[in-house]
Amino acid sequence: MYDVIIVGAGAAGLTAAIYTCRKKLKTLIVSIDVGGQTNLTSHIENYPGTGAMHGIELMRKFQNEAIGFGAELIMGKVNKVDMSVNRSAISDHAQKPQVFDKIENSFRVGLANGETYDCKALILAYGKVPKSLGIEGEEKFMGRGVSTCVTCDLPLYKNRDVAVIGGGNSAVEGALESSTIARKVYLLHRRDSFRADEVTIEKLKNNAQIELVLNSIPLKVIGDKNVEGVEVENIITKEKKELKVDGIFIEIGYIVDTSFVQHLVKVNERKEIIVDDRGNTSHPGIFAAGDITPVPFKQTVIAAGDGSKAALECYRWLTGGKGAVLDWTH
Ligand SMILES: Cc1cc2nc3c(=O)[nH]c(=O)nc-3n(C[C@H](O)[C@H](O)[C@H](O)COP(=O)(O)OP(=O)(O)OC[C@H]3O[C@@H](n4cnc5c(N)ncnc54)[C@H](O)[C@@H]3O)c2cc1C
Structure with a gap:
C-alpha cells in the first residue's frame, strides 16, 4: 500500500x-x-x-x-x-x-x-496530448520545424515564414501572435470560416502579414533536416501547392x-x-x-x-x- x-x-x-x-x-x-x-x-x-x-x-x-x-x-x-x-x-x-x-x-x-x-x-x-494531423513528415519534423505550441516556439521564427494550421481560437490567436515575430504567416484552415471570437477574426482580416489559405488541408511536411514547406490541397478545386515555410504550428486542439x-x-x-x-x-x-x-x-x-x-x-x-x-x- x-x-x-x-x-x-x-x-x-x-x-x-x-x-x-x-x-x-x-x-x-x-x-x-x-x-x-x-x-x-x-x-x-x-x-x-x-x-x-x-x-x-x-x-x-x-x-x-x-x-x-x-x-x-x-x-x-x-x-x-x-x-x-x-x-x-x-x-x-x-x-x-x-x-x-x-x-x-x-x-x-x-x-x-x-x-x-x-x-x-x-x-x-x-x-x-496535442491532436496530430496524421500526415507524412509530421512526426519526423516534430521539434525541427513542426510544433504544437505557438507561445513556446514562436521566438525561433523571428523574420521567418510560418504556417499555422487550424480554425479555432487557438489557431487564429496563434496566427496573430506569429505575425508579431514571423515575416509571413499562412493560416491554413479546411473550411472557409473560423470558429473564433468575432473580435479576433476582425483582427485577422486587418492583418496584412497573414495570408488565409481556406478550404485547404495539409498533405505532407516537406524538408530535409528541418521543415522547408508544407504541401496543401484545396478540397474544392483539388489544386495542390507548396507553401514555403520554416515553421508549422499545428493548433487543432488537444485530447x-x-x-x-x-x-x-x-x-x-x-x-x-x-x-x-x-x-x-x-x-x-x-x-x-x-x-x-x-x-x-x-x-x-x-x-x-x-x-x-x-x-x-x-x-x-x-x-x-x-x-x-x-x-x-x-
Ligand atoms: C511542442 C510543445 C512545446 C512546448 N513548449 C513549452 C515551453 O517552451 N515552455 C513551457 O512552459 N511549456 C511548453 N509546453 C507546454 C508544457 O510542455 C506543458 O504545459 C507541460 O508539459 C504540462 O505538464 P504536465 O505534467 O501537466 O503534463 P505532461 O507534460 O503532458 O505529462 C504527462 C505525463 O503523463 C503520462 N501519461 C499520460 N497518460 C498516461 C496514462 N494513462 N498512464 C500513465 N501515464 C500517463 C505521459 O507519458 C507524461 O509523462 C510545450 C508543449 C508542447 C506540446
Missing part, C-alpha cells in the same frame, strides 16, 4: 513527487514516459532559473530530484482507477468504523499490462483522456478534471494537477507549481488536516 500514487511523470507529476517524498510519503509514480510534453520542446527558455535548455534535459533534472528524494517510478499506462473496497474490512466496520473510513479512501490503480497498485491517495497528473476516472471525479465540457485552487478534485483523496486540469496557459512552470500544491494538499488530507503549513504568514 503506497501513501500516494502519482499518475504521470511530466512537470506536474514529478514536482508532486518531490513534495510528497520530502513529506516522507511512500510515493509511486506510474507513467508512460518520463518528461511528458516538455520533452517535445527543443529549447525551453521560460522555465525560471535554469537558462535555455532542451526540454528533455530539464525533465531529467526533475526526475533525478524526485528519485533522489525516494520516489519509486514504474513505466506503464494506467487504464483503470477504482476504490479498493475490501469485503473483510467492511464486515469489521460494525466494530471499528474507523477501519471503513480508511478503506473507503483507498484506491486501486490498474495498468494496461494487468498489474495493480494500491494507495491511500491519488494525484492525477497525466497531462494532455484529454479522462475516461477511466470520470466515474470518480467531475470533469468539465473539455473533459479536464475540475480542481479547486489547491488541486482537490470532487472526490476526497484524489488530487489533480497540470494540463489535465482546466488551468489556463498550459506551461511547464504552471504544471510544476500546481503539482507542488496538489502534493501539499494531499499531505494535509492524509494527515487529517494537521499537516502542511500552507504559507509563511502562519
Whole structure:
C-alpha cells in the first residue's frame, strides 16, 4: 500500500513527487514516459532559473530530484482507477468504523499490462496530448520545424515564414501572435470560416502579414533536416501547392483522456478534471494537477507549481488536516 500514487511523470507529476517524498510519503509514480510534453520542446527558455535548455534535459533534472528524494517510478499506462473496497474490512466496520473510513479512501490503480497498485491517495497528473494531423513528415519534423505550441516556439521564427494550421481560437490567436515575430504567416484552415471570437477574426482580416489559405488541408511536411514547406490541397478545386515555410504550428486542439476516472471525479465540457485552487478534485483523496486540469496557459512552470500544491494538499488530507503549513504568514 503506497501513501500516494502519482499518475504521470511530466512537470506536474514529478514536482508532486518531490513534495510528497520530502513529506516522507511512500510515493509511486506510474507513467508512460518520463518528461511528458516538455520533452517535445527543443529549447525551453521560460522555465525560471535554469537558462535555455532542451526540454528533455530539464525533465531529467526533475526526475533525478524526485528519485533522489525516494520516489519509486514504474513505466506503464494506467487504464483503470477504482476504490479498493475490501469485503473483510467492511464486515469489521460494525466494530471499528474507523477501519471503513480508511478503506473507503483507498484506491486501486490498474495498468494496461494487468498489474495493480494500491494507495491511500491519488494525484492525477497525466497531462494532455496535442491532436496530430496524421500526415507524412509530421512526426519526423516534430521539434525541427513542426510544433504544437505557438507561445513556446514562436521566438525561433523571428523574420521567418510560418504556417499555422487550424480554425479555432487557438489557431487564429496563434496566427496573430506569429505575425508579431514571423515575416509571413499562412493560416491554413479546411473550411472557409473560423470558429473564433468575432473580435479576433476582425483582427485577422486587418492583418496584412497573414495570408488565409481556406478550404485547404495539409498533405505532407516537406524538408530535409528541418521543415522547408508544407504541401496543401484545396478540397474544392483539388489544386495542390507548396507553401514555403520554416515553421508549422499545428493548433487543432488537444485530447484529454479522462475516461477511466470520470466515474470518480467531475470533469468539465473539455473533459479536464475540475480542481479547486489547491488541486482537490470532487472526490476526497484524489488530487489533480497540470494540463489535465482546466488551468489556463498550459506551461511547464504552471504544471510544476500546481503539482507542488496538489502534493501539499494531499499531505494535509492524509494527515487529517494537521499537516502542511500552507504559507509563511502562519
Ligand atoms: C511542442 C510543445 C512545446 C512546448 N513548449 C513549452 C515551453 O517552451 N515552455 C513551457 O512552459 N511549456 C511548453 N509546453 C507546454 C508544457 O510542455 C506543458 O504545459 C507541460 O508539459 C504540462 O505538464 P504536465 O505534467 O501537466 O503534463 P505532461 O507534460 O503532458 O505529462 C504527462 C505525463 O503523463 C503520462 N501519461 C499520460 N497518460 C498516461 C496514462 N494513462 N498512464 C500513465 N501515464 C500517463 C505521459 O507519458 C507524461 O509523462 C510545450 C508543449 C508542447 C506540446
